[in-house]
Amino acid sequence: MIAFANAKINLGLFVTERRPDGYHNLESVFLPVSLCDVVEAVKSEGDGVSFSTQGRPIDGDVESNLCVKAYRLLSRDFKLGGVEATMLKNVPIGAGLGGGSSDGSHMLKILNSLFELNLSSQQLRDYAAELGSDCPFFIDNKPCFVHGRGELLEPIDLPLQGQHVVIIHPAIHVNTAEAYGGISPRAASIDLRQLKNLPREQWQQQVTNDFEETVFKNHPAIESLVQALLLEGAWYAHMSGSGSAVFGFFEAPTELKSIDSTYFVHWGKVL
Numbered sequence: 001m002i003a004f005a006n007a008k009i010n011l012g013l014f015v016t017e018r019r020p021d022g023y024h025n026l027e028s029v030f031l032p033v034s035l036c037d038v039v040e041a042v043k044s045e046g047d048g049v050s051f052s053t054q055g056r057p058i059d060g061d062v063e064s065n066l067c068v069k070a071y072r073l074l075s076r077d078f079k080l081g082g083v084e085a086t087m088l089k090n091v092p093i094g095a096g097l098g099g100g101s102s103d104g105s106h107m108l109k110i111l112n113s114l115f116e117l118n119l120s121s122q123q124l125r126d127y128a129a130e131l132g133s134d135c136p137f138f139i140d141n142k143p144c145f146v147h148g149r150g151e152l153l154e155p156i157d158l159p160l161q162g163q164h165v166v167i168i169h170p171a172i173h174v175n176t177a178e179a180y181g182g183i184s185p186r187a188a189s190i191d192l193r194q195l196k197n198l199p200r201e202q203w204q205q206q207v208t209n210d211f212e213e214t215v216f217k218n219h220p221a222i223e224s225l226v227q228a229l230l231l232e233g234a235w236y237a238h239m240s241g242s243g244s245a246v247f248g249f250f251e252a253p254t255e256l257k258s259i260d261s262t263y264f265v266h267w268g269k270v271l
Helices: 066-077 099-114 121-131 176-181 192-197 200-206 211-218 220-231
Strands: 002-018 024-044 049-055 082-089 144-147 152-155 164-169 236-239 246-250 264-269
Touching: 002 099, 002 164, 002 192, 024 099, 024 164, 024 192, 049 066, 066 082, 066 099, 066 121, 082 099, 099 121, 164 220, 176 211, 200 236, 211 220, 211 236, 220 236, 220 246
Parallel strands: 049 082
Antiparallel strands: 002 024, 024 082, 024 144, 024 264, 144 152, 164 246, 164 264, 236 246
């Protein structure tokens, strides 16, 4: 059984509060996009899970991969048979695109079908929340207003399905702790749930990402990349998550003459 584990982008991101448990509350809109990994799993003889990857190299041991953790999580409550799983990794790692979270959530959905567990979407979201804050979003995979640690979801109606989007990942690593270290939590400047009522020409200035202040200061090349997208004709361009990937919305795909040819560049659409 095969799943196409798509990435997401953050449309706005406000860090609103530091929690007693050390996490932060945030507000954002998650949009599913067509850039994806390919996750496959089939039943095998014996017990347990074997897992292999192709494509982009993945740091860490096999047991730390969210696909394997998804199997372990469900096997805690259900008697699963043996599984042979593999993944073709396309989504840049540690880029603010949710690739690993998507992989884990799509593996939950595969296992639910493969072993006929008959778990509801809500049950799958509950399991996904145990894998990671961003994981529940990828169960239903629809535009959502996201709050709490990122696990609280409210479907949102935005006229962006099919919108052309370019995603660029520069050869820059942004440490998540570094990104949060420069954050001063504050109330969101706008209610992202009302985004469809905001004129599009106001989005660039109002639908912002709190992480950009710190990340742009430490990595000016990322800020320059956002500005380059705007100069190339994007009607909206910002960083996704805590970076370092950036994205821009365009009326149609175009040749990006000012973008470094060594960067990862993907043209796709909002799902």
